Each structure stands twice: as C-alpha cells, then as structure tokens.
Amino acid sequence: MxxxxxxxxxxxxTRMNQKCLDAMATPVITARGTEFRDIMAELNSGLRYAFNLSPSSDKRGNNTWAGDDDYVVVVVSGSGTAGMEMVVANRFRRNDRVLVPTNGKFGERVAEMCDRYCNLKHMRYEWGRAFDLYEMEMELEKGIYEAVLICHNETSAGITQDAEAIAEMCQRHDVAFILDGITSIGGMPVHPEKWNAEALVVGAQKCTAGPSGIAAIAINQSFIERVKKIRGQDDNNALFYLDLIPALKKGDDEQTPWTPAINLAMGWSEALKVLRHExxxxxxxxxxxxxxxxxxxxxxxxxxxxxxxxxxxxxxxxxxxxxxxxxxxxxxxxxxxxxxxxxxxxxxxxxxxxxxxxxxxxxxxxxxxxxxxxxxxxxxxxxxxxxxxxxxxx
Ligand SMILES: Cc1ncc(COP(=O)(O)O)c(C=O)c1O
Incomplete structure (x- = not known):
C-alpha cells in the first residue's frame, strides 16, 4: 500500500474523515428539538468511550452523559481551552491553593489560567524535562494544596507526564487531581477512575479526529459537590458562559444552556463512532x-x-x-x-x-x-x- x-x-x-465532514454539512436543525438531543445522546456516549469511562446508552432520555461510575461528561462549545477554563473557574475560589508543575507551553497555560482563578504555585521545569516527583512530594507535604493540575501530554515538547505516579501522590495527600487531556484522551491510556481524577478535558480536534472548536469535560461527583458548595461564597470566581451549574441542570436532558455548536457536535459524534469501531x-x-x-x-x-x-x-x-x-x-x-x-x-x-x-x-x-x-x-x-x-x- x-x-x-x-x-x-x-x-x-487532525484530518477529519468523510463521515464527520458530511455530518457537519447536515442542513440546520433546531437546538432544542429531539433531533439535536439524539445527536447529543450519541455524542455523550461516544465521549464516555473516548474518556475510558463506563459505557452509557446512546439513546436520548437514558442519562447518556452518565454511566456506572462517578463521572458525567459535559460538552463545551469552545476549543479545549474553554473546557479547561470551565474546570478551573468553577472548581476553585480565588484563595484555593493549587500546584501546577509544567514542562512546556500548554502546562504553562494551565498555570497562567490558574493564576487568574486561584492561588497558584507554579513548579516550572525546562521544556521536555520530566517533573521532579520528589520535589512535588515535598511541596504536597506542606498540606496546603487543594489540587494538582497537569497538562498530561505536553504537545509543545512531546512529553507525557507520569500520570499514574502523580495520581497516587494526590490520593496519598488527599488533593484533587485534574488533567488537561487535550492531546491524550482517545490517543493514549487514560484511566480517570483508577487515577481518581476529579476532572479531565479533551479537545475534539486532536486524538479523536473531530472538528476544531468543540471540547468536553469529564467530572466526578466530588468535583460537582465542590462546585455547588463554593457557589455563592464571597471569593468564588465570576462566571457566566462557562458556568457549570446551568450546564449540569441541562445535562441529563441532552441539552445545553446556550445554543450549542450544533454542526460541530454532529461531526464529532461521527468521529467518535469511528474511534469506537476502531x-x-x-x-x-x-x-x-x-x-x-x-x-x-x-x-x-x-x-x-x-x-x-x-x-x-x-x-x-x-x-x-x-x-x-x-x-x-x-x-x-x-x-x-x-x-x-x-x-x-x-x-x-x-x-x-x-x-x-x-x-x-x-x-x-x-x-x-x-x-x-x-x-x-x-x-x-x-x-x-x-x-x-x-x-x-x-
Ligand atoms: C495539551 C494542549 N492543551 C491545550 C491546548 C489548547 O487547546 P485549544 O487550542 O483546543 O484551545 C492544546 C492545543 O494544541 C494542547 O495541545
């Protein structure tokens, strides 16, 4: 060949297949009708597969965003960065301390984002160098952190973090573990449940070969409980478009709070079917x-x-x-x-x-x-x- x-x-x-492209050329449908909810049902189910979560039905009205585990998936109209911002801005208050080790541009972006929304400790390593896990351990020993956030697969430097070891460290220190999985989910082993990850983010245009401009997050119950608990407190972050609470209210109905990226969702759902088939x-x-x-x-x-x-x-x-x-x-x-x-x-x-x-x-x-x-x-x-x-x- x-x-x-x-x-x-x-x-x-990455290149999109013909089915994905054709799906995006579907004539317009409404955002609130059953046709779109059918698409969201398939997309939710496909996303759970890509995130390596327990399966869900792909038929509308069957809680398609959830499975037997603790996680739900939420589709975000925006690129991977919007998904990441949704996670960070909702999950933390201004004074919550987070630890962000980085070894490339996208990790640094996670750190920059955290600097806007919470209290950042940035452990900066040279691009392409593995994190010093001992140093991280020493930092976590202080017992002051709410979470560790990493860019799992650092696209700028071609390095994948040792998520397994970091996850274990987070569990031992009882801190939340959050991953930018934008170029790992669908493309390399990711184990949300085993790693006890509170939140993971994927962008459609990377390992799942979907269209640019749509993303998804997978979040567990402890993430959701925390978001609800801190809402309304003085030092939580200002949110509107990326507010998770309205998204959660709509989620089990295969709906979104604002007009979704309808045709991108159609395309992504097809790309995820190919992934499942493969x-x-x-x-x-x-x-x-x-x-x-x-x-x-x-x-x-x-x-x-x-x-x-x-x-x-x-x-x-x-x-x-x-x-x-x-x-x-x-x-x-x-x-x-x-x-x-x-x-x-x-x-x-x-x-x-x-x-x-x-x-x-x-x-x-x-x-x-x-x-x-x-x-x-x-x-x-x-x-x-x-x-x-x-x-x-x-
Ligand atoms: C690891 C990683 N994180 C975040 C991003 C930013 O994602 P987006 O451009 O979809 O907002 C990228 C984009 O290349 C990436 O590779």
Missing part, C-alpha cells in the same frame, strides 16, 4: 507504533529528541533541527513535498519540528511522510544514512 497526496502529520487539528486500545496501540517508528528513525538518522527518554509522547514527537536547518525546511516540506508537520513554539521556534501521530492518521501516511521529511532534509544538505523507513513501522 502506498499513500498518495498530501501528508498531514500535525499534532492537531477500538480505543487499538487506537492507542497504533499511536505507540507510529511514535516509536518516528522516534527510532530520527534517532538512527542522528537527530536529537527534545523530551526525556522515559516519557516521550505517543501522540507527538518533538525533534530538534540539525545545525544549519530552520523552519525554511518546513516551508519546503509543505510546498514541494505536500507534507505538513508543525514547528516549535516560543523559545524553540525555528529550532525544532513536531510530528503528530494522533487521530485517524494511518501507518502508511506516516511512512510516506517520513520518507518525504528525510528527502527534504537531504535537499538541505543534511548528511543522512540510507535507511529503510518502512522497517521502523513494522
């Missing part, structure tokens, strides 16, 4: 296989990877440019080889590129894309060994 046409290997937004574990395994291939291939070709070895992400690989190469390489890759990857952010702009291995990307497309990337490096006079790219993806 070969891959013709463009290679789109960006760590989100199987969550098989999607995770495919990402592992692709990321492993990319990592080993580029390492063998003499490139350096940004992230610490033990925690390299399966949904995005951050690769440093060799000396003398910058983002002109990416422009050529796009213009001449019809292949897109993404560049570095902030201080790493022009110094690296990132390859996404998420969503519905196929191995065949990844192999072709890698061949084109290597060829494009040769165009820049980078001396590379002769390698059999395909063999890295067996």
């Amino acid at each position: 070969s891959h013709d046409g463009d290679c789109f290997l960006v760590p989100g937004p 199987g969550l574990e098989s999607r995770w395994n495919k990402a592992t296989k692709m990321a492993n291939g990319v990592r080993n291939l580029f390492l063998d070709c003499g490139f350096e990877l940004l992230a610490d070895e033990q925690q390299r992400s399966d949904s995005v690989t951050a690769i440093m440019y060799p000396g003398g190469v910058d983002d002109k390489w990416r422009s050529r890759l796009k213009d001449v080889y019809h292949t897109q990857v993404i560049g570095g952010q902030d201080h790493l702009k022009g110094k690296m590129f990132r390859v996404g291995s998420m969503g519905e990307t196929t191995l065949v497309e990844m192999i072709e894309g890698c061949n084109r990337m290597l060829q494009c490096f040769r165009d820049f006079d980078v001396d590379l060994p002769q390698v059999d790219v395909e063999s890295y993806f067996q």
Whole structure:
C-alpha cells in the first residue's frame, strides 16, 4: 500500500474523515428539538468511550452523559481551552491553593489560567524535562494544596507526564487531581477512575479526529459537590458562559444552556463512532507504533529528541533541527513535498519540528511522510544514512 497526496502529520487539528465532514454539512436543525438531543445522546456516549469511562446508552432520555461510575461528561462549545477554563473557574475560589508543575507551553497555560482563578504555585521545569516527583512530594507535604493540575501530554515538547505516579501522590495527600487531556484522551491510556481524577478535558480536534472548536469535560461527583458548595461564597470566581451549574441542570436532558455548536457536535459524534469501531486500545496501540517508528528513525538518522527518554509522547514527537536547518525546511516540506508537520513554539521556534501521530492518521501516511521529511532534509544538505523507513513501522 502506498499513500498518495498530501501528508498531514500535525499534532492537531487532525484530518477529519468523510463521515464527520458530511455530518457537519447536515442542513440546520433546531437546538432544542429531539433531533439535536439524539445527536447529543450519541455524542455523550461516544465521549464516555473516548474518556475510558463506563459505557452509557446512546439513546436520548437514558442519562447518556452518565454511566456506572462517578463521572458525567459535559460538552463545551469552545476549543479545549474553554473546557479547561470551565474546570478551573468553577472548581476553585480565588484563595484555593493549587500546584501546577509544567514542562512546556500548554502546562504553562494551565498555570497562567490558574493564576487568574486561584492561588497558584507554579513548579516550572525546562521544556521536555520530566517533573521532579520528589520535589512535588515535598511541596504536597506542606498540606496546603487543594489540587494538582497537569497538562498530561505536553504537545509543545512531546512529553507525557507520569500520570499514574502523580495520581497516587494526590490520593496519598488527599488533593484533587485534574488533567488537561487535550492531546491524550482517545490517543493514549487514560484511566480517570483508577487515577481518581476529579476532572479531565479533551479537545475534539486532536486524538479523536473531530472538528476544531468543540471540547468536553469529564467530572466526578466530588468535583460537582465542590462546585455547588463554593457557589455563592464571597471569593468564588465570576462566571457566566462557562458556568457549570446551568450546564449540569441541562445535562441529563441532552441539552445545553446556550445554543450549542450544533454542526460541530454532529461531526464529532461521527468521529467518535469511528474511534469506537476502531477500538480505543487499538487506537492507542497504533499511536505507540507510529511514535516509536518516528522516534527510532530520527534517532538512527542522528537527530536529537527534545523530551526525556522515559516519557516521550505517543501522540507527538518533538525533534530538534540539525545545525544549519530552520523552519525554511518546513516551508519546503509543505510546498514541494505536500507534507505538513508543525514547528516549535516560543523559545524553540525555528529550532525544532513536531510530528503528530494522533487521530485517524494511518501507518502508511506516516511512512510516506517520513520518507518525504528525510528527502527534504537531504535537499538541505543534511548528511543522512540510507535507511529503510518502512522497517521502523513494522
Ligand atoms: C495539551 C494542549 N492543551 C491545550 C491546548 C489548547 O487547546 P485549544 O487550542 O483546543 O484551545 C492544546 C492545543 O494544541 C494542547 O495541545
């Protein structure tokens, strides 16, 4: 098998399949009628699957947002950041102390958000370096924190945090654990219940291959109880559009408080059906296989990877440019080889590129894309060994 046409290997937004695109082209329906509630029922059920929660019915009127566990899912009309803001702004009061370790741009964004809504302790690590769990432990020993928030899969640096260990630490210290799972949910193992995570956030356009501009949160009962308890207290945060209380009132009726992103919900629901059909574990395994291939291939070709070895992400690989190469390489890759990857952010702009291995990307497309990337490096006079790219993806 070969891959013709463009290679789109960006760590989100990822390519949407035809069913998802067709669903979004459905002529308008009302936001309050049974047709939309049917779509929300399917979307809720698909989301529970993607979040690795217990199953729910996909038929309207059957509490589709809930299952046998402690969690409900709430769809947010807005990108992943809106989902994250909904979690942070509702869950904390201005004086609640939260611990946010970071090792990249999106973690730093979580920290910045927390700085607006609560009392932040930011443990800042270099981009791509694993958190120092001992240091975190020492901080939690102080017994002053309400929660730990992490960006689970740090897309800017290609590193996945050791969520299991952090979850265990949070349970031991009796603090809430909250995850930005925007590029992990649907793409790598996430275990909300086992980790006792109070809240997790996913963005449609990443590992679930849905449209940009819609997100969802999964929250447990202790999160909900806390939100209700602090509401009305002097130091809670100002909220309107992202207020969780009206969303919770509407949720078991497959409704939303404001006009939902109707056509995006239609598209996402279709994308989630494909995920369910493919199987969550098989999607995770495919990402592992692709990321492993990319990592080993580029390492063998003499490139350096940004992230610490033990925690390299399966949904995005951050690769440093060799000396003398910058983002002109990416422009050529796009213009001449019809292949897109993404560049570095902030201080790493022009110094690296990132390859996404998420969503519905196929191995065949990844192999072709890698061949084109290597060829494009040769165009820049980078001396590379002769390698059999395909063999890295067996
Ligand atoms: C880990 C992570 N968190 C948050 C975001 C921001 O999400 P959005 O752009 O959907 O608001 C991104 C986007 O790339 C991300 O990768």
